Amino acid sequence: MFLILQPLVYLILSVSLGLGFFRLVKGPTLPDRVVALELIASLTVGLIAAYTFFSGQTAFLDVALVLALTAFLTAIAFARYLEKGGQRDD
Template structure:
């Protein structure tokens, strides 16, 4: 019961974040919303692990937390520089 309520709340939040990701006027809105969506996914997996009584699923939540972070950073790098091969140290102006 307790976990069902928690899952419902997380799902509502994920829906709101997804709506912002679809509506978001700028690309940064979308990235921030996807980041929030990913954080909520981690929580959803953790709650689901307790709901189903299989606490092994927490390992997947840990991995998802790390992948979400790296994915957001990678997408930001792609958006900001337009490619993956230039390093971050050079002046941003000349890659534009």
């Protein structure tokens, strides 16, 4: 089961990361780019979690936790920036 599941999980997450990078580069507005960055951060946390699960090394969970918290704080900072009258592409 793991022989099929592991490459499939990595493939799906990698394709999703590629699409996220495409939206980051192509995104017509600033909020699109920020959402793409959030998606990339979430998918990276997913990749780290999948690697941790398949390899059995739990040391990487700390890295995933820090990345998730940093991404959350970045989203809050962006929302406050727009609320205060920052640059809008609407």
